[in-house]
Amino acid sequence: MALPEGGTEQPLSSLSWRPMRPDDIDAVVEVARLSFPDHFEDRACFQNRLALYPRGCFVLADGDEPAKGYLIAYPWRAEAAPPLNTVIEGLPAEPALIYLHDLALHPDARGGGVTRAVVERLAEQAEADGWPAIALVAVNDAVGFWTRHGFQARDIAGLEEKLASYGADARYMIRAL
Template sequence: MTAAAQWRPMRADDVDGVVAVAASAFPDHFERRDCFAERFALFAQGCFVLAEGDAVKGYLIAYPWPLGAIPPLNSLLGALPEARDTWYLHDLALHPDMRGQGHARPIVERLASEARAQGAVRIALVSVNDSVPFWQGLGFEPLAGDATLARKLESYGAASRYMVRAL
């Protein structure tokens, strides 16, 4: 792990850095700046950045969302559900020069701890870019869904999988 890079809560002025990291990490899954800004505005306690000085080198964004549901890519949420037993890990992304240095596990564990403390019993996500083994290493398992879920997963790419981690 790079000693200078540290995870911290996201701030509103980090959004442009988050967008830049997202563009490098997910070139096939574009999301507008206002999507990231809205998620931060709706649920700041689920938003973190890996900062190296003032530079954003990674981010994690999560928020409460119904189990088995997937927010459409590049769209505004409008509001969050009242039920908070499942948190959706929208994105975990690292700048290419931060990958492979052990930065992912600490923030996923921090998220799990925060979610559990707020009454969540699981975290869900969509695995993209052939990352199922990576997420399994962090305690997530693929979950079969219904036809509606399968249709939504199509927009994330052929190899995408819905995964869940019990807390």
């Protein structure tokens, strides 16, 4: 899912992106609840993604304080998106790219441009690991936000039904690396 645009709080200079830890999950669930009220995903979903691919999980926090944002990404199949709020048994046997599952900020941390750092960190890491692209499903009218981060919307035959579960404005997007 993609970050909803907007936000009112000035940038908080004490916040920085760091690897997610299991003790961050409660704060991540709260940020998700505030950011995506129409796309609920429970605690088990976030625990699952962190366990499957910790390398793609980051939080925005002031040291050990509760997270004010998060990014979750993992290897996945091209032209596909996992179902919302679903624990996945494992990563695909032959993944083709990195799937950016979620990026969200607490309302107090929005509007300061803090997302660029983590999106670029993910892109650099994915490219260094040999992945050719990052894909995501943009929701909450966030296509413009993701376009500014180098993603391009793609119409994928056969993906329409799955995207409908993400909402009427959902768009599959890719950033080549």
